[in-house]
Each structure stands twice: as structure tokens, then as C-alpha cells.
Amino acid sequence: MSTDDERPPYRQPALSVAERVSDLLERMTVEEKAGQVVGTWCGFLGGETDLADVKRLIADHHVGVAAPFGWGGARYEQLGEVVEAANELQRHATEETRLGIPLLLNVDAVHGNAYVAGSTVFPNALGAAATWDPDAVEAAADVTATEVRSVGAHQNYSPTCDVARDPRWGRTFETFGESPRLVAELAAAKVRGYQGDGLGDDDAVVATAKHFPAYGEPTRGEDASTVDVSEYTLRNVFLPPFEAAVDAGVESVMPSYSSINGAPAHGSRSYLTDLLRGELGFDGHVVSDWNGVRHLPDDHGTAADRRDAVRQAREAGVDVASVGHTGHVEHLADLVRDGEFDERRLDESVRRVLRLKFELGLFEDPFVDEAAARETVGSDDHRDAARDAARDSMTLLKNDGLLPLDGDEDVFVGGPNADDRVHQLGGWSVANDENVPGETVLEAVRERTSGDVTYEQGTTLDEELDVEAAVEKAAAADVAVLALGEGWYLHEFGPQAQAGTETGEWPTRSELGLSDAQREFARRVHETGTPVVGVLITGRPLAVDWLDANVPAILLAYFPGTEGGGAVAETLFGDNDPSGRLPISVPEDAADLPQRFNYLAHPRPIGDDEHPDSYDPLYEFGHGLSYTTFEYDDLRVDAADRDGGVDLSVTVRNAGDRSGTETVQAFARQETSSRVQPDRKLVGFERVDLDPGEASDVSLSVPADHFGFYRPHGGHVVESGTYHVFVESLSTSFDLD
Structure with missing residues (x-):
């Protein structure tokens, strides 16, 4: 057996990840670098591919990312077939190529490892959001990560951070709903659940926040159609969940298919570099959506051809083309050789991908065990967690x-x-x-x-x-x-x-x-x-x-x-x-439509009978009945300052004859503002379990930032003045100096 001294530095686990990445990068050709940041799939969506095709792409074009799971990926549904496919591809990548670089395998396990027979499938995101329970969402993501990792995948294209602003949109079920605050809290919870204490954990996977920067208000509700929103709405509605995901340490971000205010996200340096990396401080890797790069010439018309699309996406900040196949690899390598794309920029993307592979431990052991996977996937504990989540939704x-x-x-x-x-x-x-x-x-x-x-x-x-x-x-x-x-x-x-x-x-x-x-x-x-x-x-x-x-x-x-x-x-x-x-x-x-609780305040014509309220839904945001009844009393502000935030308290009593769970929802409105504000916005929430006759003082500690907003040319501000808080039929006010 080789000793550490005999092996190249990138094969030595005792060295730091940064040292191993640098050593490996220096050994790679331009073609090998290009291949590392291009992915492929194994399945039937968009064309038939099988394991032989993927192995050919690994051998001939050095692809370093693959999706051998799911209908958009593999046709494998039985657990044994899934594990066998993952191991076969890893064996080919690590044993049949010059440098033996393992694959980064990804999956769309957005509510459980749902492409594997017998797996645990939780409520989809909209149902998960109905629990209003970040801890439960985090626990579900942890179960999903464990099952996903057990069958060989390393990156999950989740959570969806989109705020659903048009319920006609077919992907509404993938979102956590219409409140930026609720979406932000639950998206961050999913990131924590997927990534755990770090990618070195055996049951952690790379989380992917999608679809940046705005996707949930497509024109006509048509998926991937244009999103035309003001900078004010972009900043105040769509960005908060992505900010929360970045703050939670998300390792990957996926751009939107849509153009936002005329700029396709996959080709926008303004969105993917200046905003995402510069302002939000994201330091992970950006992975394209399915054919997001190809859409630039074929649909958006902002690139002359496929080669130009690769250049545009790479300059914008895309690190990995999730699906690119041979054309993308060849175009990227040619762009570098022809001096049209800086190799140092390519190296940045490759470094990001290699870092993940080292931190995930794939260079030491890229394989998974079928027997262990069978004990994990769909276990009784996991199904109990799914039942609890479904009950609470x-x-x-x-x-x-x-x-x-x-x-x-x-x-x-x-x-x-x-x-x-x-x-x-x-x-x-x-x-x-x-x-x-x-x-x-x-x-x-x-x-x-x-x-x-x-x-x-x-x-x-x-x-x-x-x-x-x-x-x-x-x-x-x-x-x-x-x-x-x-x-x-x-x-x-x-x-x-x-x-x-x-x-x-x-x-x-x-x-x-x-x-x-x-x-x-x-x-x-x-x-x-x-x-x-x-x-x-x-x-x-x-x-x-x-x-x-x-x-x-x-x-x-x-x-x-x-x-x-x-x-x-x-x-x-x-x-x-x-x-x-x-x-x-x-x-x-x-x-x-639109019918959303946080509509912007505006003048209304005289005559309420002729002009109904702007917000008059069949069932309003936050609605839900119980088999018991809850009574609220004594809403108060215990403290309010910019540094310590706002501490709210309210007494909730179960006035019925059976146990129940209530979700306390706190909304706020700024009395006077320099910009038009929502009629009300959600600032905090808490679930509380109460027995018959039991009362509880529920405390909500709300960061002062939750009362603020983005002001063009002024950044995020929390203005001085009076704020009104509403919980059920109760209201109170406080001042911020």
C-alpha cells in the first residue's frame, strides 16, 4: 500500500482541503477542468441516456457531476438499482480516469428521497409550511438528507426559496407560500437540516437554494415566463428567503429560468455576482437549472448561439451547468483556449466543486452500501416523522x-x-x-x-x-x-x-x-x-x-x-x-388575483359596497380551524429597541374541552413611512400546545430588522416612528427611536 509520502498531495487526507484542491487543480488540463463543472443525467427527460452514455461522457469529456436519480435523472426506482447505478458510475470515475476524481451526484429530493421505492416522503413544501414549524421542517430535511446520502447522492436541489405570488403557477406546491418571512424561516431550517453540522457528516448533503433571485410571480402564472417586478418588490419580497439561506450557510444556489426585469438570471452578472456574491456574501457554487444555459439563445434570445451562451453564463457567475453534456464542455474549453474566458475564472468554479468533493469525503470513499441503505430508507423512525409532519399540516x-x-x-x-x-x-x-x-x-x-x-x-x-x-x-x-x-x-x-x-x-x-x-x-x-x-x-x-x-x-x-x-x-x-x-x-x-395578505396600502374609491376590500379571499392567510377554541388576551410589548429587537407577549388560553395546538401569528404595520408599506406583514410566529383550560404566555422575540424594508438608494432601513402590532383581534403599538 502507498504511504502518504508516495501519494500525490491531493490523495493525502492529512492535508487541508485547500492544499488538496490546489494540488489537484494544478494537475488538470483545461478539458478536465471544463468537465468538472458540467453535469449530465441518466434517464428519459429531454432525451434517453443510460449508464453507458454517462460513463462515455466521463471518459471522453471528464464530466464531474451527474444526476442518476429520478424521472429527470434515472429510471431506477428500486433501491438496489439506485445504489448499483451510483456505485457503478463512481467506480468508473475513480478507477477508469487519469486523475480518479469522484462524481458529485445530485437529486431533486425536495420533500423526501421520493425517487426510490419505499422511501420516506414528507408533505410537499406548501403542506410543510402549513405547520408553521421550523423545527419540524429542519427534522424532515435531516431525514431526507440521511436517506439521500445512503443511496449515493451528495447534493439536493432544495430548498425552494421562491415566494409564491401567483397561485396559478404550477410550482406553487414547491414553495412555502406567500409570506417572505415564513418562507425565509422555513428555507433556512431546511438548509440546516440538509447540511447538519457540516458536509463531513456521513448523512449531510449539499443544500441548493433556488430559484434566484425571483421566480414566484411569473407572467400569467406560466412557469419560467418573465418576471417583471420593481426593485422595491425584488428586495422586500423575493430576496429575504435567499438572504436567510445564505446566512444559514447554504452551499449552493440555483438561478431562475425566468428573466427578471429583462435580464435572464442565468446570464446576469448583476444578479449572480454583484447581488448574490457581492451584497449577500454567498461563497458557495452556483449551479444552473436544467437547461438554463441553453435557454439563453434558444428562448431568451440574449446569446447568439450555444457557445455564446456558455460564455455569457460563465461570465455571469454560473459555476456548474447541471445539464450540459459534450457541447458545454467543448465550448468552455475553447473559450479558455481562445482567450475569451479567463482560465482563472474557470479555476474558481473548479475549486468550488472540488472543495465539496473533498469535504464530503468522496476521495476517501465514494461508494455506498446497499444493506445499510435498506436499513435507512423508509425506516420506522423516518415514517413516524413523516406522519407527524402530515398530521401537523x-x-x-x-x-x-x-x-x-x-x-x-x-x-x-x-x-x-x-x-x-x-x-x-x-x-x-x-x-x-x-x-x-x-x-x-x-x-x-x-x-x-x-x-x-x-x-x-x-x-x-x-x-x-x-x-x-x-x-x-x-x-x-x-x-x-x-x-x-x-x-x-x-x-x-x-x-x-x-x-x-x-x-x-x-x-x-x-x-x-x-x-x-x-x-x-x-x-x-x-x-x-x-x-x-x-x-x-x-x-x-x-x-x-x-x-x-x-x-x-x-x-x-x-x-x-x-x-x-x-x-x-x-x-x-x-x-x-x-x-x-x-x-x-x-x-x-x-x-x-392577486389576493395576498401583504398587499401595499393604497387609496380606495368611495363606496365600500361597490369596491370591496383589496384583500377579500375565500380563506385568508394564516386561517385554520381546530377542534377546540383559543382565546387571546393581554398583547403587550415588553421591550423595543434597535439592538435588542422587539419582545412581544400574549396570553393564549385553550377554552375548549380537548387538547389542541395554536399558532400565534404576529403582524405589523408601520404608521408613517418614507415608502408605501404592506397593509400588514408577518413578523413572528410560534406554535403552542395547550390542554383544555390551560393558558400560556407566549413570547416572541422579533429582530428589529423584521420591521424594516429595503429603500432604493438607501439599503435596508428600520425607520424611527410608531409601529402597530396585531395578534388575532388584539393590537398594540410601540415606538422605535
Whole structure:
């Protein structure tokens, strides 16, 4: 065996990472450097590739990054196949190439390691946000990182830091909602969960904050379309979550597909270097979205051709092209040789990638063990965590005394999402029902009632089935549970045919309601006189005004993950008190958009009857019912100064006869400001568990910065003056000097 003295310095673990990176970089050719910062995939999205293709790209073009997981990556779903693929690629990279540099393998595990059969899948981000619980979000990310790392991946393209400003957008389910503060707190929690105490941990992965700098308000709600927002909105709404992620130590950032104010993010030095690195202080690596570089000439029209696009993206600050294949490597190497791109700039990007590989320990051991992975993926502890997260996300929108059920009723269950595991998971998941553990809503209801349970689907997502049979069974039941909503993937670029949501009459961005078939199905069941519970399994806030007006109970389950069916049933039968609170407003109709709680104050015409309030949603941001009642009293400001922040306190009492969890939400408004401010903005929140009759003094320590805003040509400021604070129906004020 070689000793440290006989091995090249980059092979010596005793040396510092910086020393090892420098030694390896000096040994690399321009082509090898270019390959290290270009990635490839193994799968069917955008063209067929297999392991042989990837190994050829490693050998011929030195690619250093690969995505052999998921439908956008591999076709491997069984755990053994996933582990085998990861190890085979690493073996080729480390044993069959000149320098033996291991691969950095990435995955879109945005709510669990959802491309591997039997894995633990948590609620998608919008459902996670409904918990209003950063600790739970961090714990879920920690579980995800452990499962992801166990099968061979090292980088997770998550968290999504986008603030959802148009719920028509198909990727709303990937976000933490419409509040910059809530998104920021939960995005930072995910970063901490993924990266743990450092990349040297065996179960840590590289977190990737996306999609910088703004993505969540695309024109018409069309994915990747232009984002045209003021600098004021960019700074005050879209940047805070990315700032929080950077402060939490995020190692990677992914740009937006969109152009923002006319500048494509992938080609903007202003965004990726001046803003991200210069102002926010980010020092990790920037990785392109799927074909983000290629979009510069093909779609945005800001680059003359693919070669020009590579130059533009690299000069802007892109370090890694997540998908580039041979063309990107060749163009990048040629640009360096021709003197059109400084090799020192290329070296900076390569250093960033190599540093990660060394810190992850890949040069010592890039392989994973299948037996260990089987003990990790989908373990009982992990599934328990997913069940807890799903329980806490359940958001009761309406309840006219029907819920909770007693447990001895005869129950009719119907609807397109009643017995479907795939739609229950939501996007960025396997599309194979056989690979998904956990219960469906139907299966879980059957387990939790002593009465008879009958089932008839009645409708697909958008086509009626045997409605008459469903109506007959519903009429004979004591209660009808209708699991309605949308399909598992709404992203325009995604495999909609597999999701049962092909582009057509529904779903569309022009409306947010249920399909005609589902509305008619719900109406027919309602007409039987059997009380109806509407359970919404969806990734967007659906405008369900008919349900609200006609059925006694509505439960929003979001895309709740593998344990979601059980969590729904536990909530319906009262084993779980619904504690979810809306992270996004639910409009009455898409025509009412935008409907967001933090709209800017503005003049209103005289005549309230003719001109309704600017914010008049079907269900407002922060709404959510419990099976108990909470009373608030004695809102006070205990301290307020710029250095120590603002300390708020309020007394909350459980006035009901059962235990419950309340989320205390504090909003603020500046009385007089140099710029127009939101009508109210969220500044702090806290979950509190209370037994019947129990009261608690809940304290919120709010940094003074949360009351400030970005002022053009003045930076972030907290102005002197009076501030009003609102918690439930209570309000108080304080002054900052």
C-alpha cells in the first residue's frame, strides 16, 4: 500500500482541503477542468441516456457531476438499482480516469428521497409550511438528507426559496407560500437540516437554494415566463428567503429560468455576482437549472448561439451547468483556449466543486452500501416523522359541527384522490403506485371506523365515471368523504401525461377551481342529503366557493406524502387535532388575483359596497380551524429597541374541552413611512400546545430588522416612528427611536 509520502498531495487526507484542491487543480488540463463543472443525467427527460452514455461522457469529456436519480435523472426506482447505478458510475470515475476524481451526484429530493421505492416522503413544501414549524421542517430535511446520502447522492436541489405570488403557477406546491418571512424561516431550517453540522457528516448533503433571485410571480402564472417586478418588490419580497439561506450557510444556489426585469438570471452578472456574491456574501457554487444555459439563445434570445451562451453564463457567475453534456464542455474549453474566458475564472468554479468533493469525503470513499441503505430508507423512525409532519399540516378550512367523526359511522368514500398514492405524494416523486408505501385515504378510513365503508371513485381528475353508483352508495351512508383536488405534478415542463393532468381543459391557469367533473360529482353527492366532507389533495390553493357554500366541512391536505392518508383519517376521526394554518391565501376566483395578505396600502374609491376590500379571499392567510377554541388576551410589548429587537407577549388560553395546538401569528404595520408599506406583514410566529383550560404566555422575540424594508438608494432601513402590532383581534403599538 502507498504511504502518504508516495501519494500525490491531493490523495493525502492529512492535508487541508485547500492544499488538496490546489494540488489537484494544478494537475488538470483545461478539458478536465471544463468537465468538472458540467453535469449530465441518466434517464428519459429531454432525451434517453443510460449508464453507458454517462460513463462515455466521463471518459471522453471528464464530466464531474451527474444526476442518476429520478424521472429527470434515472429510471431506477428500486433501491438496489439506485445504489448499483451510483456505485457503478463512481467506480468508473475513480478507477477508469487519469486523475480518479469522484462524481458529485445530485437529486431533486425536495420533500423526501421520493425517487426510490419505499422511501420516506414528507408533505410537499406548501403542506410543510402549513405547520408553521421550523423545527419540524429542519427534522424532515435531516431525514431526507440521511436517506439521500445512503443511496449515493451528495447534493439536493432544495430548498425552494421562491415566494409564491401567483397561485396559478404550477410550482406553487414547491414553495412555502406567500409570506417572505415564513418562507425565509422555513428555507433556512431546511438548509440546516440538509447540511447538519457540516458536509463531513456521513448523512449531510449539499443544500441548493433556488430559484434566484425571483421566480414566484411569473407572467400569467406560466412557469419560467418573465418576471417583471420593481426593485422595491425584488428586495422586500423575493430576496429575504435567499438572504436567510445564505446566512444559514447554504452551499449552493440555483438561478431562475425566468428573466427578471429583462435580464435572464442565468446570464446576469448583476444578479449572480454583484447581488448574490457581492451584497449577500454567498461563497458557495452556483449551479444552473436544467437547461438554463441553453435557454439563453434558444428562448431568451440574449446569446447568439450555444457557445455564446456558455460564455455569457460563465461570465455571469454560473459555476456548474447541471445539464450540459459534450457541447458545454467543448465550448468552455475553447473559450479558455481562445482567450475569451479567463482560465482563472474557470479555476474558481473548479475549486468550488472540488472543495465539496473533498469535504464530503468522496476521495476517501465514494461508494455506498446497499444493506445499510435498506436499513435507512423508509425506516420506522423516518415514517413516524413523516406522519407527524402530515398530521401537523392538516388545515381545517371549514367545519359546521360535522367533524370530528365518532368512528362508528357508515362512511362513503369517493373522488379521484381517495385511493391514489401517487397523487398523494405530489410532484418530484416516483410515478408508480406500487413503489409507494403508506395508506391511501380510503384504506385509512376503513381502518378507523367500526361502521361500514363503501367506495366508488365517481370521477377521475377531469372525467366522470359511474356517478350513479357513487350517488347510490353515498345516499345509504351517514357521511361522505370526497377526496378531490389535482394530480401529482403541475409543472408545465413535467410529465403531465403520467400525472393524469395533460394540458387541455383542466387543470388550467385560467381558473383555480375543481374540474367540471369533480364539481358535478360533489354536487350530486351533496344532493343525496348525506353530509359531505371535502378533502382537498392539491398543490395549489383551490378556489372552492361552491364547496364552501354547500358542504359542512372542508379539510385541506395539500400533497401530504406517504403518510398522508393516515393523517387525513386521523384528523377526520379526531385522533389528530388539525393544527395547520394557511401559508397562502385562498381566493374565491382566479379573477380576483392577486389576493395576498401583504398587499401595499393604497387609496380606495368611495363606496365600500361597490369596491370591496383589496384583500377579500375565500380563506385568508394564516386561517385554520381546530377542534377546540383559543382565546387571546393581554398583547403587550415588553421591550423595543434597535439592538435588542422587539419582545412581544400574549396570553393564549385553550377554552375548549380537548387538547389542541395554536399558532400565534404576529403582524405589523408601520404608521408613517418614507415608502408605501404592506397593509400588514408577518413578523413572528410560534406554535403552542395547550390542554383544555390551560393558558400560556407566549413570547416572541422579533429582530428589529423584521420591521424594516429595503429603500432604493438607501439599503435596508428600520425607520424611527410608531409601529402597530396585531395578534388575532388584539393590537398594540410601540415606538422605535
